[in-house]
Amino acid sequence: MGVLDYSFYEADPIELAPLLLNKLIVRGERVGRIVEVEAYRGEEDPASHAFRGMTTRNAVMFGPPGRLYVYFTYGMHWCSNVVCGQDGLARAVLLRAVEPLEGIAQMESARISKGGVVRNLRELARGPARLCQAYSIDGDDNGADIVSGDRGIVITDDGVPPPKKPGVSGRVGIKDAADYPWRFFVSGNTYVSSTPANVPRSA
DNA sequence: CTTTGGATCGTCT
DNA sequence: GACGATCCAAAGG
Numbered sequence: 001m002g003v004l005d006y007s008f009y010e011a012d013p014i015e016l017a018p019l020l021l022n023k024l025i026v027r028g029e030r031v032g033r034i035v036e037v038e039a040y041r042g043e044e045d046p047a048s049h050a051f052r053g054m055t056t057r058n059a060v061m062f063g064p065p066g067r068l069y070v071y072f073t074y075g076m077h078w079c080s081n082v083v084c085g086q087d088g089l090a091r092a093v094l095l096r097a098v099e100p101l102e103g104i105a106q107m108e109s110a111r112i113s114k115g116g117v118v119r120n121l122r123e124l125a126r127g128p129a130r131l132c133q134a135y136s137i138d139g140d141d142n143g144a145d146i147v148s149g150d151r152g153i154v155i156t157d158d159g160v161p162p163p164k165k166p167g168v169s170g171r172v173g174i175k176d177a178a179d180y181p182w183r184f185f186v187s188g189n190t191y192v193s194s195t196p197a198n199v200p201r202s203a
Numbered sequence: 204c205t206t207t208g209g210a211t212c213g214t215c216t
Numbered sequence: 217g218a219c220g221a222t223c224c225a226a227a228g229g
Contacts, residue, residue: 038221047221057214074222075211081221094221117224129222173221 003156006147009065009084013039016084017093018184020155021162025095027135027153029103030110032125033160036097036185036192038171040081042090046176050090060143061090068153070132070142077129078138082146082155096172096183098125099191100134107134126193163187 004023009016017039025032042050042061049058049071060069061083069081069092085091100107100121107125108118111133118124125134132138135153144151167187170178185192 040221049221052215055215071221072213073220075213075220077222079221096221127222171221175220 001157001159003147003149003154006064006066009082009147010086011084013041013084013091013093014182016082017182018166019162020082020093020095021166021184021186022160023162024101024156024158025098025135025153026156027103029106030100030135031102032098032100032107032134034095034097034155035099035189036183038094038096038184039182040092040094041182042085045180047171047174047178047180048090048092054090058090061092062088063143065091066145066147068137068141068144068146068151070137070139070144072139078132079128080132080137080141094128095131096128097185097191097193098131098134099189100124110134110136122190126191167192 017037020034020037023034025034040048042048045051050061054062060067064087065084067083069083070078072078081092081094083092111118114133116133125131141151144153146153146155163186167185168181169183170181171183
């Protein structure tokens with residue numbers, strides 16, 4: 001229960017990613033449950049921004065765990081990752097979808113004020129860029145400490161455990177290493193994005 | 204319902 | 217100079 005400790009984030013992203021499922025992201029009034037994530041493993045992962053070493057853009061990924069790595073892409077979108085693994089290793093978990101629980105009005109106005117479109121609750125924070133819009137996460141939040149909450153963002157545990165058998169599939173929107181089964185989601189949850197086809201575990 | 208193409212710019216080659 | 221860890225609207229079945 002409560003805010004997660006730094007030690008929680010020291011794990012390898014493949015271990016940590018499924019453990020982040022069902023945790024809460026909190027920023028002020030805004031509270032949502034994480035239902036979909038992806039693991040990225042730095043120099044060992046052709047799809048990772050850090051595959052070819054450190055740059056100014058990805059530097060936060062190499063730093064201490066328990067921070068946010070926020071990046072800009074497609075000329076208009078922000079996406080956010082939880083930095084994990086030990087200090088010096090470029091490891092991170094991309095936050096891909098959240099089930100809105102509280103502060104829904106604030107999430108909606110945050111999206112709309114940034115030119116977003118809110119069709120329904122399901123699409124409010126479904127997808128990494130929409131999630132950032134809903135939480136007003138942008139470049140200013142790159143490097144934010146999600147344990148101390150120095151920028152007002154924390155990840156907490158409300159007692160709901162991660163799924164015993166999370167859904168697993170390839171990661172979305174990448175070309176390299178598309179077959180790595182490093183996307184994890186809460187099976188059956190409607191707030192999970194659907195691409196690629198949800199592949200049940202056990203298989 | 205699915206498919207397709209446009210928007211838009213910081214970062215790396 | 218090319219291209220994204222994406223989203224959205226419009227067009228087609």
